[in-house]
Amino acid sequence: MDPPERLGMFRVVCLLAVFDAVCLLDTGMLFPRESSSREVKELNGLWDFRADQSPNRNQGFDRAWYKSRLAETGPVIDMPVPASYNDITQDPALRDFIGWVWYEREVVVPARWVADGGTRVVLRVGSAHYYSVVWVNGVKVTEHDGGHLPFEVEIGSLIRKDPTVPCRITIAVNNTLTLETLPPGTIQHMDDRTKYPEGFFVQNFNFDFFNYAGIHRPVLLYTTPKAYVDDITVVTDFLDNTGLVKYNVSVQGAANATLSVTLIDKDGRCVATSNGPAGVLKVVDVKLWWPYLMHENPGYLYSMEVRLTAADGKSTFEDVYSLPVGIRTVSVTSTQFLINNKPFYFHGVNKHEDSDIRGKGLDWPLIVKDFNLMKWLGANSFRTSHYPYAEEILQMCDRHGIVVIDECPGVGIKDIRSFGKASLTHHLVVMDELVRRDKNHPSVVMWSVANEPAAEMPPAEFYFKTLIQHTKALDPTRPVTYITASNYARDKGAPYVDVICVNSYFSWYHDPGHLEVIPIQLNTQFENWYGKYQKPIIQSEYGADAVPGLHSDPPVMFTEEYQKVVLQSYHNVFDQKRKQYVIGELIWNFADFMTVQGITRVVGNKKGVFTRQRQPKAAAFILRERYWRLANETGILPPWTKYPCSL
Ligand code: GCB
Numbered sequence: 001m002d003p004p005e006r007l008g009m010f011r012v013v014c015l016l017a018v019f020d021a022v023c024l025l026d027t028g029m030l031f032p033r034e035s036s037s038r039e040v041k042e043l044n045g046l047w048d049f050r051a052d053q054s055p056n057r058n059q060g061f062d063r064a065w066y067k068s069r070l071a072e073t074g075p076v077i078d079m080p081v082p083a084s085y086n087d088i089t090q091d092p093a094l095r096d097f098i099g100w101v102w103y104e105r106e107v108v109v110p111a112r113w114v115a116d117g118g119t120r121v122v123l124r125v126g127s128a129h130y131y132s133v134v135w136v137n138g139v140k141v142t143e144h145d146g147g148h149l150p151f152e153v154e155i156g157s158l159i160r161k162d163p164t165v166p167c168r169i170t171i172a173v174n175n176t177l178t179l180e181t182l183p184p185g186t187i188q189h190m191d192d193r194t195k196y197p198e199g200f201f202v203q204n205f206n207f208d209f210f211n212y213a214g215i216h217r218p219v220l221l222y223t224t225p226k227a228y229v230d231d232i233t234v235v236t237d238f239l240d241n242t243g244l245v246k247y248n249v250s251v252q253g254a255a256n257a258t259l260s261v262t263l264i265d266k267d268g269r270c271v272a273t274s275n276g277p278a279g280v281l282k283v284v285d286v287k288l289w290w291p292y293l294m295h296e297n298p299g300y301l302y303s304m305e306v307r308l309t310a311a312d313g314k315s316t317f318e319d320v321y322s323l324p325v326g327i328r329t330v331s332v333t334s335t336q337f338l339i340n341n342k343p344f345y346f347h348g349v350n351k352h353e354d355s356d357i358r359g360k361g362l363d364w365p366l367i368v369k370d371f372n373l374m375k376w377l378g379a380n381s382f383r384t385s386h387y388p389y390a391e392e393i394l395q396m397c398d399r400h401g402i403v404v405i406d407e408c409p410g411v412g413i414k415d416i417r418s419f420g421k422a423s424l425t426h427h428l429v430v431m432d433e434l435v436r437r438d439k440n441h442p443s444v445v446m447w448s449v450a451n452e453p454a455a456e457m458p459p460a461e462f463y464f465k466t467l468i469q470h471t472k473a474l475d476p477t478r479p480v481t482y483i484t485a486s487n488y489a490r491d492k493g494a495p496y497v498d499v500i501c502v503n504s505y506f507s508w509y510h511d512p513g514h515l516e517v518i519p520i521q522l523n524t525q526f527e528n529w530y531g532k533y534q535k536p537i538i539q540s541e542y543g544a545d546a547v548p549g550l551h552s553d554p555p556v557m558f559t560e561e562y563q564k565v566v567l568q569s570y571h572n573v574f575d576q577k578r579k580q581y582v583i584g585e586l587i588w589n590f591a592d593f594m595t596v597q598g599i600t601r602v603v604g605n606k607k608g609v610f611t612r613q614r615q616p617k618a619a620a621f622i623l624r625e626r627y628w629r630l631a632n633e634t635g636i637l638p639p640w641t642k643y644p645c646s647l
Contacts, residue, residue: 024432025429025436027230028230029152029231029433029437030229030230033321035321039113039223041109041221042218043105043220044082044219047079047103048069048076049078049103049104050075050076050101051100052102053093055199057100057174065102065170065172066140068138081214082219082361083214083357083361084129084358084360084361085213086210086212087356087357098187100173101172103214105168105169105219108167109121113156118315119223120223120228120253123152124221124222125144125152126217126362127217127390128144128171128217129148129173129214130145130147131146131173131181134171138170141158147409148216148409149437150437155167179415180418182408182430183411188201188202206414209352209386209605210354210604211596212594215361216362225319226254226312227252227317228251228253229250229319229321230250232248232321238286242286243283243286243287244281245283245302246279247261247274247279247281247304249261249277249306253310258308259275260274261275261305262304262305262307263305265302271284283327286327287327288327289327289328290401291344291401291402292400294344299326300326301398301442302325303322304325307320308320324440329341330478334536337445337479344445346403347627348584349379349586350586350589351383351389352589352590355612364392367390374590376624377609378624381402381586382403382404382405383404383407383483384405385541386407386409394438394443397444398443405446406438406441407448407450408431411452413453431467434447435471446478446481447480447481448481449480449482451482451483452485452486455486455490456486456492457492460492464482464493465493468496479497484502485503485504488528488529488532494529499535499537499583500529500533500536502525503540503588504521506521507544518566519569519572519573522569522570526581526582539582541587543587543607545605545607546560546607546617547602558606560619563609563619564618564622587623588607589605589609590609592608593612
């Protein structure tokens with residue numbers, strides 16, 4: 001198909017899209033928001049915590065720690081939620097712990113919630129890494145397989161059983177990774193008693209970040225009426241000056257509900273209305289959602305208010321949910337990535353959810369600082385390497401116009417046994433959960449189903465074909481990719497992706513110290529991939545470690561100068577190829593981050609252009625100058641944002 005046809009096809013599909021036809025999940029996962037019908041009670045703060053140090057890590061289950069207060073089972077410590085537990089104490093055994101840890105907190109539930117049988121009370125965990133089991137007052141209520149994504153359960157009937165007892169929430173979390181988890185890993189027991197103590201084992205995996213664990217995102221209770229808005233899907237488009245918001249609302253708890261839908265602009269004006277569970281809102285003189293630095297008013301959001309009314313004979317229920325909506329389109333040709341039919345060039349970063357002390361725990365000061373740094377850099381995009389980030393971060397992206405490649409935790413799939421049926425089945429469910437959670441974010445423009453899998457192995461073809469086709473069926477409106485570092489000629493999944501995303505580290509992992517090879521090797525890389533697949537290419541990772549404060553001229557590896565020259569050498573080639581088919585460049589990495597200990601890592605990965613404490617290295621200034629220059633060339637900047645005036 002030639003480019004215009006592909007584009008046309010995309011637009012038609014957008015309007016006809018039925019999002020959830022292939023989804024294996026039967027309920028929605030709307031972000032908990034307060035409204036006139038919904039209350040939210042955050043359970044963040046200090047929880048009681050106990051790691052199960054027993055040899056098989058199973059004492060907590062054997063002795064049913066969930067049945068009584070955790071403090072009655074043995075010694076507990078304070079543990080902040082949200083946070084990884086690893087760096088909170090001085091105990092190396094807890095930092096490197098593998099197995100079950102137990103969290104507990106008693107909650108005072110508002111009497112009104114308990115008294116009103118027409119209120120649903122939902123317990124929601126933003127994410128816990130990796131496997132979680134949840135009890136309320138000693139009764140198991142749910143379990144969840146996988147970190148980085150939310151799960152929830154209705155607990156109204158349990159807390160109403162005996163309103164005089166406080167609501168005790170126990171959450172057991174296990175960070176063990178197996179061949180079938182995402183990411184995968186293996187446990188290796190060392191039985192040679194001349195070398196290792198009794199019971200010694202390690203967790204092996206093939207990814208380059210610390211396997212932080214615990215309750216990483218907010219835990220909360222929220223209410224809805226018995227009849228409620230369970231899920232909303234929006235797909236947007238526009239024709240000339242008219243915006244189109246196609247919506248679908250699913251309802252639970254009522255056979256017959258009346259729905260009214262109102263779209264409200266930033267000034268509080270109602271711009272379109274509709275009734276019923278599905279429809280199209282037409283917005284005259286639409287204000288489109290634009291990326292940062294591509295338009296003078298980026299990140300424009302409407303608010304879609306969904307109002308449900310239902311009756312069950314005895315009572316009537318009203319539920320109100322407001323969803324932020326950005327109206328924009330995304331499409332791909334063989335050489336371009338288009339947002340609102342205009343070529344978009346990704347000049348951005350790869351990140352990690354990672355910082356001192358809290359590890360992967362959600363931290364508002366850090367989030368806001370990172371957005372300020374990205375805007376300072378002139379970055380218009382990032383990839384959620386290598387797992388879904390907090391919804392709160394995506395909401396910031398929506399509001400600030402930062403474009404996102406949304407990646408699932410499919411990182412380190414290298415062992416042939418991780419291409420089996422059980423792994424694929426789980427991977428499909430994770431994509432269902434990811435798309436269900438993030439489908440309505442205008443900032444999310446592409447799904448990434450994996451990072452650097454062993455794509456040359458024979459089973460990779462069926463695996464990635466299935467995964468990519470499933471993801472496209474889930475969401476026909478966004479391109480799908482995975483990130484490759486394999487040989488262009490033998491990559492089994494590349495025929496199925498919409499955009500080729502390539503990672504390479506010339507003069508680092510190959511030809512270390514030889515900066516002069518970068519131009520030729522990078523040029524060859526691009527020509528090979530484009531020559532074979534004729535798809536647009538993003539350089540999804542490149543970079544070099546730099547220990548801040550290490551200097552050398554001529555440059556040597558690990559100095560700030562070496563990192564600078566690597567970047568500049570890549571940039572020269574990008575500048576030639578972006579006139580053809582290269583549609584983006586994402587530096588590895590935004591900031592230094594923690595990894596497992598090893599001979600190639602100096603207290604973590606130092607490829608950040610910022611330190612882990614978010615101070616700039618020399619490379620940050622190189623990148624800043626470049627990104628603002630690119631923005632000036634490719635965007636539609638208002639005069640006050642033009643580099644260098646804004647510096
Ligand atoms: C990669 C990986 C990333 C690593 C990076 C590195 O290709 O995708 O997770 O951290 O290289 O620095 O080695």
